[in-house]
Amino acid sequence: MWTTTIARCTLPTMLKRSSVLACHVLRAGGRPGWAAAISSSPSLHLTWRQLRGHGTQAPAPLASTALGDSPGVRQVRALEQERLLEVEWEGSGQSLYPYTWLRDNCQCPLCTLQSAQARSLLLSQLDIHTGVDRVQVTDNNKVSIVWPDQHTSEFDPEWLRKRCFSPAARQALQEELFLNERAYWDSELRIPTANFEEVLHDDKAALAWLLALRRVGIVYLKGAPVEQGQVARLSQRIGYLRLTFYGHTWQVQDKSQANNVAYTSGKLGLHTDYPALHYPPGVQFLHCLSQAGEGGESEAVDGFHMADQLRREDPEAFKTLTSLRVDFTDTGSDYCDFMVQSKNHIIDVDSDGRVVRINYNNATRDSVLDLPLHQVQAFYSSLKAYVQLMTRPENMLTYKMEPGDLVTFDNWRLLHGRKSFQSHPDRVRHLEGAYLDWDEVMSRLRILCKSVHGES
Numbered sequence: 001m002w003t004t005t006i007a008r009c010t011l012p013t014m015l016k017r018s019s020v021l022a023c024h025v026l027r028a029g030g031r032p033g034w035a036a037a038i039s040s041s042p043s044l045h046l047t048w049r050q051l052r053g054h055g056t057q058a059p060a061p062l063a064s065t066a067l068g069d070s071p072g073v074r075q076v077r078a079l080e081q082e083r084l085l086e087v088e089w090e091g092s093g094q095s096l097y098p099y100t101w102l103r104d105n106c107q108c109p110l111c112t113l114q115s116a117q118a119r120s121l122l123l124s125q126l127d128i129h130t131g132v133d134r135v136q137v138t139d140n141n142k143v144s145i146v147w148p149d150q151h152t153s154e155f156d157p158e159w160l161r162k163r164c165f166s167p168a169a170r171q172a173l174q175e176e177l178f179l180n181e182r183a184y185w186d187s188e189l190r191i192p193t194a195n196f197e198e199v200l201h202d203d204k205a206a207l208a209w210l211l212a213l214r215r216v217g218i219v220y221l222k223g224a225p226v227e228q229g230q231v232a233r234l235s236q237r238i239g240y241l242r243l244t245f246y247g248h249t250w251q252v253q254d255k256s257q258a259n260n261v262a263y264t265s266g267k268l269g270l271h272t273d274y275p276a277l278h279y280p281p282g283v284q285f286l287h288c289l290s291q292a293g294e295g296g297e298s299e300a301v302d303g304f305h306m307a308d309q310l311r312r313e314d315p316e317a318f319k320t321l322t323s324l325r326v327d328f329t330d331t332g333s334d335y336c337d338f339m340v341q342s343k344n345h346i347i348d349v350d351s352d353g354r355v356v357r358i359n360y361n362n363a364t365r366d367s368v369l370d371l372p373l374h375q376v377q378a379f380y381s382s383l384k385a386y387v388q389l390m391t392r393p394e395n396m397l398t399y400k401m402e403p404g405d406l407v408t409f410d411n412w413r414l415l416h417g418r419k420s421f422q423s424h425p426d427r428v429r430h431l432e433g434a435y436l437d438w439d440e441v442m443s444r445l446r447i448l449c450k451s452v453h454g455e456s
């Protein structure tokens with residue numbers, strides 16, 4: 001049943017207002033892992049039925065070597081010529097493991113510091129040309145290897161199977177670890193919404209929140225107390241927040257002598273926060289304490305979706321924005337004084353060409369433009385093409401935060417903005433914000449997944 005779901009995941013799809021989603025990600029054990037978490041959440045009112053990946057290749061129908069209910073080992077064979085250990089699984093399928101890798105990952109107390117789950121074996125101690133003396137399956141179904149120096153390693157079948165080198169198994173494990181599959185959306189998205197207190201107190205709700213934050217990129221939390229300190233409370237649910245020159249948390253208000261365009265009542269065009277840093281914050285929280293009567297609506301787009309669309313519609317512009325490094329600057333004083341400079345691609349892609357981060361804030365884009373004269377106009381037309389694409393009504397999401405609402409979003413993926421608003425002295429618009437990084441969020445996500453589902 002789940003295999004069918006995964007096969008369907010290969011279809012490129014978007015999240016629509018009409019569709020009800022459920023995250024179907026299969027763990028390398030054949031059971032629904034992340035999937036069940038979202039759909040069984042008491043809090044995240046999933047107005048979705050199918051949450052399908054897009055932007056990364058979904059796992060191909062997995063070979064028997066990649067999945068299955070942790071079968072035992074039928075037999076092992078040393079392939080001397082290739083220096084590979086062949087493990088034949090009960091049921092069907094086999095996996096191959098290089099001798100060097102096996103020796104490197106010996107789990108014995110001499111080679112592994114068990115209390116840290118870390119390798120104590122030094123690379124200088126590793127013979128990368130090692131052979132084996134003998135291999136066997138033990139009585140308790142472990143794979144035992146005696147090395148030429150008579151050091152012995154024992155490997156658990158489940159541990160081995162998870163680490164199978166077949167392309168399908170590697171892909172499944174990498175998806176389980178990093179959840180890089182995204183569900184793209186446009187103006188039709190119904191923002192996944194959960195209850196703030198439930199996320200704070202219920203592990204299932206917290207897991208569903210973070211899964212949706214990763215996959216969709218934006219989750220709305222309702223019912224937060226209307227007082228400062230809530231973004232800090234929420235960040236403690238994960239670990240710790242990301243300190244920047246704007247402070248541990250920061251107050252978005254119309255301020256005199258504003259040190260940032262965000263601290264005015266003006267319109268903010270679609271932007272990611274803090275491209276003036278070489279490592280911009282991965283996740284952003286914004287908590288509404290007071291809203292303007294008129295104006296102040298929020299806008300958001302799926303920057304990855306837009307980048308992929310740009311790649312198709314205007315490949316030259318895409319190439320320009322992924323290859324030219326743009327200068328950003330931020331000078332002022334807040335938590336302390338600062339003079340920040342960075343060089344970032346507007347669109348960052350990884351070595352496989354997948355979009356991994358958007359870096360764009362027109363306010364902090366530097367007047368210093370480190371380009372040869374003949375590339376300047378091409379840079380502007382490329383940026384214009386990307387921004388015009390994002391600003392199309394069918395791509396942009398609009399919502400208005402009310403006191404007690406707290407929006408959490410992927411600052412590496414979404415671009416957000418706000419409409420201008422009228423400042424009233426008696427009713428000042430006030431949002432409190434905080435940043436986190438993805439490493440910490442993913443860490444909490446893995447722990448929650450393990451505790452909620454008992455998975456590794």
Ligand SMILES: C[N+](C)(C)CCCC(=O)O
Nearest residue numbers: 246260262273274275361
């Ligand atoms: C909201 N604030 C002031 C902390 C950051 C604004 C984002 C930026 O300057 O890139």
Ligand SMILES: O=C(O)CCC(=O)C(=O)O
Nearest residue numbers: 252262268273298417418
């Ligand atoms: O005022 C808002 O709604 C958003 C503020 C913002 O984008 C920022 O502070 O960077």
Ligand SMILES: [Fe+2]
Nearest residue numbers: 262272273416
């Ligand atoms: Fe912002």
Ligand SMILES: [Zn+2]
Nearest residue numbers: 106108110111
């Ligand atoms: Zn050892």
